[in-house]
Amino acid sequence: MKPLPLALDDLPPFRVPLRFFLTAPLFGVLAGIVVIVEGETVFASRWSPALIGATHLLTLGWLAMVMIGALFQVVPVLSGRGIPAAARVAAPVHLALTLGTLGLAYGLVASSPNLVALGLGGLLAAFLLFGGLLAWRVLRPSRGGGALVTIRFAVLALFATVALGAWMAAGIAWPSLGIPYRASTDSHARFGLFGWVLLLVMGVSQQVVPMFHVTPPFPAAIARGCGVTVFGGLILLATSDARLAVVIGASATASASLAWAIALLAVLAKRKRRRTDATVRAWQLACWVLIGTAPIAWQIAVVPDLPISFVARHQQALLLGVLVVLGFCVTVVLGMLQKIVPFLAFTHLQRRALKNPAAIPLLPAMEDFVSTRTATIQIAIHATAIALTIAAAFEPAVARAAGAALCVDFAFCAVNLTRAALRYRRVVASVAERE
Amino acid sequence: MTTISAFMTGDHRACDAQLADLESHVEASRWPQARTAWAAFGAAMRCHFRREEEILFLAFERATGGGGGPTYVMRMEHEQMRAAFGQLDVAVRAEDKKRVLALSESLMVLIQQHNMKEEQILYPMAEQLVEDGDRVVGEMQALRPESS
Amino acid sequence: MVRARILDVSGLEPPQPMILVLELLRSLAPDEYVVFRHRHEPRPLYPILGELGFAWRVREGRAAPIEVVIWPAAWDRGPEDQQDPRG
Numbered sequence: 001m002k003p004l005p006l007a008l009d010d011l012p013p014f015r016v017p018l019r020f021f022l023t024a025p026l027f028g029v030l031a032g033i034v035v036i037v038e039g040e041t042v043f044a045s046r047w048s049p050a051l052i053g054a055t056h057l058l059t060l061g062w063l064a065m066v067m068i069g070a071l072f073q074v075v076p077v078l079s080g081r082g083i084p085a086a087a088r089v090a091a092p093v094h095l096a097l098t099l100g101t102l103g104l105a106y107g108l109v110a111s112s113p114n115l116v117a118l119g120l121g122g123l124l125a126a127f128l129l130f131g132g133l134l135a136w137r138v139l140r141p142s143r144g145g146g147a148l149v150t151i152r153f154a155v156l157a158l159f160a161t162v163a164l165g166a167w168m169a170a171g172i173a174w175p176s177l178g179i180p181y182r183a184s185t186d187s188h189a190r191f192g193l194f195g196w197v198l199l200l201v202m203g204v205s206q207q208v209v210p211m212f213h214v215t216p217p218f219p220a221a222i223a224r225g226c227g228v229t230v231f232g233g234l235i236l237l238a239t240s241d242a243r244l245a246v247v248i249g250a251s252a253t254a255s256a257s258l259a260w261a262i263a264l265l266a267v268l269a270k271r272k273r274r275r276t277d278a279t280v281r282a283w284q285l286a287c288w289v290l291i292g293t294a295p296i297a298w299q300i301a302v303v304p305d306l307p308i309s310f311v312a313r314h315q316q317a318l319l320l321g322v323l324v325v326l327g328f329c330v331t332v333v334l335g336m337l338q339k340i341v342p343f344l345a346f347t348h349l350q351r352r353a354l355k356n357p358a359a360i361p362l363l364p365a366m367e368d369f370v371s372t373r374t375a376t377i378q379i380a381i382h383a384t385a386i387a388l389t390i391a392a393a394f395e396p397a398v399a400r401a402a403g404a405a406l407c408v409d410f411a412f413c414a415v416n417l418t419r420a421a422l423r424y425r426r427v428v429a430s431v432a433e434r435e
Numbered sequence: 436m437t438t439i440s441a442f443m444t445g446d447h448r449a450c451d452a453q454l455a456d457l458e459s460h461v462e463a464s465r466w467p468q469a470r471t472a473w474a475a476f477g478a479a480m481r482c483h484f485r486r487e488e489e490i491l492f493l494a495f496e497r498a499t500g501g502g503g504g505p506t507y508v509m510r511m512e513h514e515q516m517r518a519a520f521g522q523l524d525v526a527v528r529a530e531d532k533k534r535v536l537a538l539s540e541s542l543m544v545l546i547q548q549h550n551m552k553e554e555q556i557l558y559p560m561a562e563q564l565v566e567d568g569d570r571v572v573g574e575m576q577a578l579r580p581e582s583s
Numbered sequence: 584m585v586r587a588r589i590l591d592v593s594g595l596e597p598p599q600p601m602i603l604v605l606e607l608l609r610s611l612a613p614d615e616y617v618v619f620r621h622r623h624e625p626r627p628l629y630p631i632l633g634e635l636g637f638a639w640r641v642r643e644g645r646a647a648p649i650e651v652v653i654w655p656a657a658w659d660r661g662p663e664d665q666q667d668p669r670g
Contacts, residue, residue: 272455367537500642
């Protein structure tokens, strides 16, 4: 793997990503509340309105929210140039994403076409504004290693996800159009979860894991090959119903996911830094979930009527959704957030204090913003929430307990990140006094 | 003869591994080993900084026709890390486990950000612009960590 | 890994050198810098480089009398140039 030249000094102001990071856990809490309020009906079927609403609170309100915030941070670093007008665009993107997600999710839960239409408007505004800026930076031709190539596929998958999602939301908002929106559900979910999220995670992990955990680099074949293989498989699945296309597409996506998860576990097992680290735990948890998920996803696509399947057919899609969304995607993002927020707080403070070297010893360390202990507890709570939600997919009676666990999970995250942000503000104020 | 990039990147990885060693011993409260690891890491870092500040950066500045620029920023970041070493030294002597682990996590971040800039920008440029690269590597190799 | 793009204009008449170097700078990838070989110092170029966000150093050339090494100014941005984190 050849990492890209990183212009780490091109950091946008902390408030740019922070507003996204602080809002995201609130959407997770909302998802938990929906599950508590709607109870058993949530897991009655994959088409239950409450389930679709709660899922979008997590995918848009948590995943997209954090990932967009992080991209404001990461893209200037990866591409060596800033996102144009990042600081000015962040606030409107954040507002549109927040209102759009609330509108869409509530519209789905309450089956209100008008609210879905409103949500669609907000989300399209957010994605067009941000996506336009991002694409201009990331898709610009430049030589790049495996990471940037993989991230490019992720952005293409995001476009596909948003386009399909908008098409489906339009079908719900204006039934008279007669859009057969359910037919696009699988493609929409696959591009969003295995395309956008998984590909982005693949691209980012091969950069940050070797660096911060002092591991050997990813095997070159995995670093370069996994992204292309997953993306190729998704395109095949989305464009053809032919038996051969389904078998090849599903096999490509599942095997590349497995290969990446196994490679990441192997790389982490060889890490030189053996100290307890919550982010490492989160990576490992997510990898194991993915290793469990890939064969199930493959089986559902290729041999859905497998007689020995231990999961009843109507539960297959439910289980797969819980595993991928909550078990894999939410876990990775939660784990990275435990590092990103203290990391940025620390880095911004160090930069400020360089003008005034006497202040350096007074600055908090990264651990002072979110301690290893707190972050480890967070991952443990999250693992419990995953287990309860998987149980609820089999036994809807557990639904309310799962909802409560989700609330605790994300509320704990919200409190810790807010405390970190407040601490940052106090330190900035005290450094400013000294100047 | 090894190249500037290869030699100095190897130096970075060796220092990273020594910091990881320190962390493992501290987390397990093996203080005698932790003190040894801390001394070894400190010596390796000081040697690395001298290789850069006294040899490589000077050669780079001669080759580009002036100081300032990338080497100026790198020297400033070295000062920032030296300040962190001072704090860590106090914590290791006090056998303050929580404090050592907190400081080393932050130090690791400073080091990795700094290394990335050197490995991606400064070393390749030096390799391409400095004419007597072999002599520079030779001089740097001859400079050894002081034994403690 | 950054890579040098070499441009030798020591045999060219004005305004070709200026046209060629600006064209090269426009097409520069984020991981590239320029070694500009010239018969004499291209002084009119320097203010333009500053405006385009490049830093440069001039050295006695090996393959030509003068070599100007040009790289993105972001590569040596120091902490004192950082934006205020409070925005």
